[in-house]
Amino acid sequence: MAEASPDTPLWTPPAERSSATSMDRFRRLAEGVAGENLVDSAALHRWSVQRPEQFWGLLFDEMLPGVARTGPAMVDHGPVPHPARTRWFPEVSMNVAEVILTGRVGDTTPADDDPMFISIDERDRRRVTTRADARAEVAAIAAALRSEGVVAGDRVAVWLPNTEVAMLVMLAAASIGAVFSSTSPDFGVDGVLDRFGQIEPKVLVASDGYTYGSREFDRREELAGIIAGLPGLERTVVLGFLDERPDLDRLAATAPVVGFEAWVKPHRGAELAFEQLPFDHPWYVLFSSGTTGVPKCIVHRSGGVLLQHLKEHQLHCDIRAGDRVCYFTTAGWMMWNWLASVPASGAVAVLYEGNPFQPGPGRLWELAESEELALLGVSAKYVDAVAKSGYLPAESVELGALRTLASTGSPLSPESFSWIYSAVAPGCGPGGLHLASISGGTDLCGCFVGGDPTREVFSGEIQAPALGMAVDVWDPDGHPAAVGERGELVCTQGFPSTPLGFWGDGPPGEVGPRYSAAYFERFTDPQGSSVVWAHGDFASWTEHGGMVIHGRSDTTLNPGGVRIGTAEIYRQVEQIPEVLESLVFGRELDGDVQIVLLVTLAEGVRLDERLAGQIRARIRSGCTPRHVPAVILEVADLPRTRSGKLAELAVADTVNGREVRNTSALANPECLGEIAALFGD
Numbered sequence: 001m002a003e004a005s006p007d008t009p010l011w012t013p014p015a016e017r018s019s020a021t022s023m024d025r026f027r028r029l030a031e032g033v034a035g036e037n038l039v040d041s042a043a044l045h046r047w048s049v050q051r052p053e054q055f056w057g058l059l060f061d062e063m064l065p066g067v068a069r070t071g072p073a074m075v076d077h078g079p080v081p082h083p084a085r086t087r088w089f090p091e092v093s094m095n096v097a098e099v100i101l102t103g104r105v106g107d108t109t110p111a112d113d114d115p116m117f118i119s120i121d122e123r124d125r126r127r128v129t130t131r132a133d134a135r136a137e138v139a140a141i142a143a144a145l146r147s148e149g150v151v152a153g154d155r156v157a158v159w160l161p162n163t164e165v166a167m168l169v170m171l172a173a174a175s176i177g178a179v180f181s182s183t184s185p186d187f188g189v190d191g192v193l194d195r196f197g198q199i200e201p202k203v204l205v206a207s208d209g210y211t212y213g214s215r216e217f218d219r220r221e222e223l224a225g226i227i228a229g230l231p232g233l234e235r236t237v238v239l240g241f242l243d244e245r246p247d248l249d250r251l252a253a254t255a256p257v258v259g260f261e262a263w264v265k266p267h268r269g270a271e272l273a274f275e276q277l278p279f280d281h282p283w284y285v286l287f288s289s290g291t292t293g294v295p296k297c298i299v300h301r302s303g304g305v306l307l308q309h310l311k312e313h314q315l316h317c318d319i320r321a322g323d324r325v326c327y328f329t330t331a332g333w334m335m336w337n338w339l340a341s342v343p344a345s346g347a348v349a350v351l352y353e354g355n356p357f358q359p360g361p362g363r364l365w366e367l368a369e370s371e372e373l374a375l376l377g378v379s380a381k382y383v384d385a386v387a388k389s390g391y392l393p394a395e396s397v398e399l400g401a402l403r404t405l406a407s408t409g410s411p412l413s414p415e416s417f418s419w420i421y422s423a424v425a426p427g428c429g430p431g432g433l434h435l436a437s438i439s440g441g442t443d444l445c446g447c448f449v450g451g452d453p454t455r456e457v458f459s460g461e462i463q464a465p466a467l468g469m470a471v472d473v474w475d476p477d478g479h480p481a482a483v484g485e486r487g488e489l490v491c492t493q494g495f496p497s498t499p500l501g502f503w504g505d506g507p508p509g510e511v512g513p514r515y516s517a518a519y520f521e522r523f524t525d526p527q528g529s530s531v532v533w534a535h536g537d538f539a540s541w542t543e544h545g546g547m548v549i550h551g552r553s554d555t556t557l558n559p560g561g562v563r564i565g566t567a568e569i570y571r572q573v574e575q576i577p578e579v580l581e582s583l584v585f586g587r588e589l590d591g592d593v594q595i596v597l598l599v600t601l602a603e604g605v606r607l608d609e610r611l612a613g614q615i616r617a618r619i620r621s622g623c624t625p626r627h628v629p630a631v632i633l634e635v636a637d638l639p640r641t642r643s644g645k646l647a648e649l650a651v652a653d654t655v656n657g658r659e660v661r662n663t664s665a666l667a668n669p670e671c672l673g674e675i676a677a678l679f680g681d
Helices: 015-019 022-034 041-050 052-063 096-102 131-147 164-176 189-199 220-228 260-267 302-316 334-340 363-370 380-389 414-423 513-519 566-573 609-622 648-655 671-678
Strands: 115-121 126-130 155-159 179-183 203-207 209-212 215-218 235-239 257-259 282-287 297-301 324-327 348-353 375-379 404-408 434-437 439-441 446-450 471-474 487-491 533-541 547-552 579-589 592-601 631-634
Touching (some): 022 302, 041 052, 096 302, 115 131, 115 164, 126 131, 126 164, 131 260, 164 179, 164 203, 164 334, 164 348, 179 189, 189 220, 189 297, 235 260, 282 302, 282 334, 297 302, 302 334, 302 446, 324 334, 324 363, 334 348, 348 363, 363 375, 375 380, 380 404, 380 414, 414 434, 513 533, 547 566, 566 579, 566 609, 579 648, 592 609, 648 671
Parallel strands (some): 179 282, 203 235, 324 348, 404 434, 592 631
Antiparallel strands (some): 209 215, 282 297, 439 446, 487 533, 533 547, 579 592
């Protein structure tokens, strides 16, 4: 596929569409607050980081119309401002569950019979939960939680498929002020205990199993192991996903276990109540991937995360009241939490559970057609896989309602940009398709850079920094990098979804040592006047004001002292149709680093000299001779985390003789043995 010129936009928003976006409406409102002409969204961003208190105050007023704002937007403690010590809207009391269930936008509130969640699985079971249904069910679940003694600050965890039940349990926990955490049922016993064992939930809501690729996976045996490993657990509630009435006798013999319906039924008809809590009250504990050790338990603020999501949804992704939004995710990935906030914008969260290629590569695109999605969110790897399958969405389904396609999880290659605009966009409606490549992470439960429906889309670029996020790219000495120069992605100011900290990492209110080491010790501000967040991404600015993410800086290759981002190599290898997937890492050898490329190949293809030469030639011509791997090897499978990300560090540790610190974080750790054998002496 021919690659678009980097100077030619793939999409330019029509003037009438741009002026109708929430982003442009907010820009016009901001001009009145700023007292200056903010000519475009770039000027709006500059103002948002130059006058953060004004920006976040205006954003609060616009995004949270049902919440009374008093006092300052932000208060810093200590002689040097520290993002983790900043308190946001310290005089505000609110409840995030109330905001999400209400879904008020401006003066408009969804009707009781409007959908709030639509759940679909690969067996084509479809359930609609209306706003009234959701309020009633949240009231009942919250009453059931209270009957177990759950109060604000207690932990409630779920081990569930991506259905409305997980969302409703989260909202019920939040209505009380309990701290919520989730994983998906494909996580094994060790992986779950590595996470939930640290936060000690009082109540666990779990599934009897899940389906994937038309196979059923009964998880009751694993659930028994999880219960045994959580001695502080006071109640386990089991949802029948495979069987409406699962046999729980064996589980109930050793622990307080009850079926979900039996647990909730006595409380149906309960009154819905919301604890009014500080803006910074903890909402979620999210977990790092765990590939570098026991997963970090990241404690996220309630109001700050919701405000970030509202900003990203309404301004950066142009989600409107009544829109239907689906992000393909599991309950173990932060995009699930991002999707959970969608109803706060008056929109409908469409939840898909199962294999996105079941029964074929058109599954999610058919969902986009049948549910008339306004936004579909996927991973970059998914886009590449569909492109390689030969499936053409625009020729196969009707996508007239689709305005935005979002992508995250890893860098989206220029070739994937081109494929989207040739194979997807022609099927979309008037105004075309806005491709919003976004990047941030579990660390902030949101985005540092992302889409902008008022700007042009250029191949291979994330469009813009997110409003209010003072992001930059710094060289190793802590100086801003020039346009096109690669360096570390940093954020030089605090933001409302800055984590409160890591669970168990020192006293509450203090910046614990693990938390500090993870983000705040890589750089200091050149003037020494503030603490800087270093995100761990290798990035560069573009001449259009956008950004390119070159991969994680902790997996950056350094052969001969030359820093090379892994995404640069992946971009080239993805163009070779015989290669299904690839993983690149650095092998330490004779005091230097040797680039090694592992590939999985299409059925019937073997890695011979011709194909290896083709791969090397492609990398050499598309990058530089320094990028060419010294070794290319074929493997049957590549290790990945349970959210689908390639585990480059685990491979590097294996081959370089270091202990892989947490194999339970991997979905398929067994393939590390095969890889290690390739390098045996």
